[in-house]
Amino acid sequence: MPHETSRPEAAFVLLVLQATFWAMAGLxxxxxxxxxEVFMLALGAVSIALAGxxxxxxxxxxxxxxxxxxxxxxxxxVTLVASVLLLASPVGANKGPVALLVNLALPLxxxxxxxxxxxxxxxGITPKAAR
Amino acid sequence: MYDIAxxxxxxxxxxxxxxxxxxxxxxxxxxxxGLPVTTQVAVVLMAISGAIHLGLVSHHLVTDPITxxxxxxxxxxxxxxxxxxxxxxxxxxxxxLIVLTVLAYLVYVVAGLEGPDQVxxxxxxxxxxxxGMILVPARQERRKRDRACYWALLAAxxxxxxxxxxxxxxxxxxxxxxxxxxxxxxxxxxxxxxxTHAQQDAATLLYEDTVxxxxxxxDWHNAWAAGYRPGGPDNLPSTHWMNQAxxxxxxxxxxxxxxxxxxxxxxxxxxxxxxxxxMPRLDEFGPDPGGPLxxxxxxxxxxxxxxxxxxxxxxxxxxxxxxAIDISAPPxxxxxxxxxxxxxxxxxxDAKLVAAIDRS
Numbered sequence: 139m140p141h142e143t144s145r146p147e148a149a150f151v152l153l154v155l156q157a158t159f160w161a162m163a164g165l166x167x168x169x170x171x172x173x174x175e176v177f178m179l180a181l182g183a184v185s186i187a188l189a190g191x192x193x194x195x196x197x198x199x200x201x202x203x204x205x206x207x208x209x210x211x212x213x214x215x216v217t218l219v220a221s222v223l224l225l226a227s228p229v230g231a232n233k234g235p236v237a238l239l240v241n242l243a244l245p246l247x248x249x250x251x252x253x254x255x256x257x258x259x260x261x262g263i264t265p266k267a268a269r
Numbered sequence: 270m271y272d273i274a275x276x277x278x279x280x281x282x283x284x285x286x287x288x289x290x291x292x293x294x295x296x297x298x299x300x301x302x303g304l305p306v307t308t309q310v311a312v313v314l315m316a317i318s319g320a321i322h323l324g325l326v327s328h329h330l331v332t333d334p335i336t337x338x339x340x341x342x343x344x345x346x347x348x349x350x351x352x353x354x355x356x357x358x359x360x361x362x363x364x365x366l367i368v369l370t371v372l373a374y375l376v377y378v379v380a381g382l383e384g385p386d387q388v389x390x391x392x393x394x395x396x397x398x399x400x401g402m403i404l405v406p407a408r409q410e411r412r413k414r415d416r417a418c419y420w421a422l423l424a425a426x427x428x429x430x431x432x433x434x435x436x437x438x439x440x441x442x443x444x445x446x447x448x449x450x451x452x453x454x455x456x457x458x459x460x461x462x463x464x465t466h467a468q469q470d471a472a473t474l475l476y477e478d479t480v481x482x483x484x485x486x487x488d489w490h491n492a493w494a495a496g497y498r499p500g501g502p503d504n505l506p507s508t509h510w511m512n513q514a515x516x517x518x519x520x521x522x523x524x525x526x527x528x529x530x531x532x533x534x535x536x537x538x539x540x541x542x543x544x545x546x547x548m549p550r551l552d553e554f555g556p557d558p559g560g561p562l563x564x565x566x567x568x569x570x571x572x573x574x575x576x577x578x579x580x581x582x583x584x585x586x587x588x589x590x591x592x593a594i595d596i597s598a599p600p601x602x603x604x605x606x607x608x609x610x611x612x613x614x615x616x617x618x619d620a621k622l623v624a625a626i627d628r629s
Contacts, residue, residue, distance in 0.1 A: 144305035144407035151307070151401035151423070158428040162435055163588040167572075170581045174504045177577035181590040188591055230551045230597025232271055232570050235281065235391040237587035237595075251306075 143260060146199045146207075149251040152244055153196035153210065159240060161189035199252070207252050207261045214245040221245070270385045270442040270585060271570050276328040277388035283324025284317045284392075291316035291351065300355050305407035312351045314399035315363065318370075319347030321392050336382070343370055360403055367400045371430060375437045381445065385438045390585055393434050401427045435585045442585070455616055458554040458564040458600065465560065472559025475524070476613050479544055479604040482524040489532060489539040497530050499539075501578040506623045507533045507542060519549045522556055522602065531603070531618070533626040540626050542618055543605035547598075554600045559614065565600040566616050572596075 164185030167178040195213065198206025221241035224231045231237070251257075255265070273281070291313040295301040301312060322344030329337035343366075350356075350363050371393055377383040404423040406416040464472070485491045489510075497510040510530045520526040528547040532539035548555045554565045572581040572589035573596045583595050603614065607626070610619045 142409045144307045144405070144409065147305075147405045147407055148307045148310055148402060151398065151405050151427070154401060154423065154427055155398060155431060158431045159435075159584065159586045159588045160591070161428075162432060162584050162586065163572075163590045166584050167581045167590040167593075170579065174502060175577065175579040175581070176502070176504075177574060177579050178581055178590065181574055181576070181581075181592040184592060185590045224594055229594065230569070231595045232583065232587055232597075234271055234273065234387045234587065236387055236394060236585070239391065239394055240587050 143256070145251045145257060146202060146260065149210070149248050150196040150200045152248050152251075153192050153199065156240075156244055156248075157189040157192040157196070160185050160192065164189060202261050204261050204263060207257070207263075211249055211252055214248045218242065218245040218249070270387075270390070270438065271583075272386055273388055274384065274386040277325060277386055279328065280321040280324040280388045281391065284321040284395075287317050287320030288313070294352070304354065305409055307402045307405050307407050308354065311363065311399045311402035312354055314395045314402065315347045315367075316351040318392055318395050318399065319344045319351065321388065321395075322347065325388075333382075336377075339373075363403050364400060367396045367403070368430065371396055371400075371434055375434060378441050379437055385442050385585070390438065394586070397427065397431050397434070400430070431586075438585045455566045455568055457566050457616070458557060460557060460561045460564045462561060464562050468558065468560035468562060472562040472614065475522070475558055475563060476604060479524040479527070480606050483527070483530070483541065483544055483604075483606055486530055487541050489541070492530055492532075492541075499532070501580075503534055505534065506620065506627055507531055507618070508539070509545065510539075516547060516549070520546075521548065522546045527604075529601075531605075533623050535627050535629050537629070540629070542607050542623065542626070543603055543609075546602045546604070548600045551597055551599050555602060562612070563602060563614050565602045567600040568598040570595060570597065 164182040167182035167185065170178040171182070192213070195206050195210045199210055225233060225237075225242075258265070294316065295304070295309040295312055301309060304312070322340045326337050326340045326344070329340060346366055347370075350359065350366060353359065356362065374383070374389060374393060378385050378389070383389065401423060404419050404427065406419045486495070486497075492510055496512045496514050498512075499508045499510045501508055508531070510532060512526075512528060512530075515526045515528045518526070520528070523546075524544075527544035529545035531542040531545060533542050546555065548565070551567070554567070557563055557565065570583040572583050572593040573579075574581075574590070574593035576592060579593075581590060581593060583589055587595070589595050603616065603618070605613050605615065605618055607618075607622065609615055609622060611617065
């Protein structure tokens with residue numbers, strides 16, 4: 139039974155955590171707006187919007203929606219590549235265990251949970267040869 | 270909060286050592302093999318958290334035996350539940366253990382019994398993830414009647430506990446920075462506690478030399494001509510003007526070539542507040558002739574955005590707002606040429622003084 143797997147549910151949990159962390163980052167920008175940093179308002183709003191979008195993707199993943207899986211994998215690849223570039227650049231980005239878990243391990247885990255032939259079948263994606 | 274306490278590193282090592290054992294458990298144990306992936310992930314994470322707690326027992330045994338005993342039983346409980354996953358009330362017991370462990374940690378940190386560090390944060394992150402994996406209803410579960418309840422707990426409870434953990438730790442860290450953290454994101458150079466006479470004389474000499482060298486820059490036009498340019502928004506009380514040629518040249522605490530100048534944004538134009546010496550590389554503090562009087566500081570874990578050259582602070586979960594990146598600035602030393610109440614070499618200039626100059 140291809141549908142009897144809880145990997146999408148596991149991905150959902152990680153997406154909920156990721157959305158929470160982005161929402162926190164968005165909210166943390168707002169006090170700086172009061173200090174005169176007006177662009178932080180836009181950054182905070184974008185972060186909160188992304189948090190909402192991530193939660194929405196999580197719901198789609200649990201419901202086995204094809205678009206949700208595709209968008210989630212794209213989002214996590216973008217997050218992963220951006221994090222790797224940031225960590226590799228000499229700007230002094232934090233390389234502590236929390237940063238590595240949240241910015242590298244979490245998106246990588248979501249990608250691994252949603253990839254593979256079996257998961258494509260779970261999301262109703264038929265192999266090219268079978269079409 | 271962004272450092273690993275030396276005495277806690279053993280906890281991380283114990284957690285890493287537990288990882289292959291926990292993976293072997295879910296792979297080869299008959300009781301674990303047929304479980305949903307979510308439960309298997311929870312088992313692995315709980316085993317790691319248990320190992321971290323057990324790893325911390327020995328250090329706390331001397332300084333804080335009660336905490337040590339709590340760590341021991343906490344660690345055993347985590348590993349025990351990771352093994353006994355077929356128990357009837359496993360989901361309830363595991364969730365309760367994780368929630369109580371997270372809340373107990375927050376009480377310890379807020380009460381000042383424990384300082385938040387990367388090991389504590391990592392452990393809470395692992396436990397929060399495990400909690401989500403325990404609560405989320407898997408498709409192949411036989412019992413279906415509690416699914417709505419678990420979805421509600423997951424959707425509301427997990428984000429709430431995560432936000433509570435993050436904000437509690439952050440507020441505590443900001444309100445009670447360690448001795449080397451002057452303010453959020455600024456780490457001071459280690460020095461002797463009380464300046465010697467020689468250090469006082471050296472600090473005075475540095476101050477006099479810098480004040481004399483900065484005299485031309487009282488007129489901001491001279492600073493502009495010398496290559497200094499303002500950075501960041503001009504609607505803030507003060508602005509750092511940086512000279513990229515001096516930054517690249519790598520002058521070290523040269524009063525004639527300070528890498529930055531700080532101007533108050535007054536009604537009648539920029540008013541010189543002081544100079545800023547900056548080292549070329551991260552973690553390389555500059556010469557410290559005045560001991561504690563002239564200690565350098567390094568800004569760490571700052572969220573910087575090129576949009577408007579603005580800053581905010583990285584969250585405890587190591588995330589910046591989208592559009593900002595986490596950076597650290599090489600060590601710097603300010604020399605204030607105005608009468609700063611907190612001292613001529615203080616990390617920050619008094620906000621009331623700047624506001625008064627701005628109004629002038």
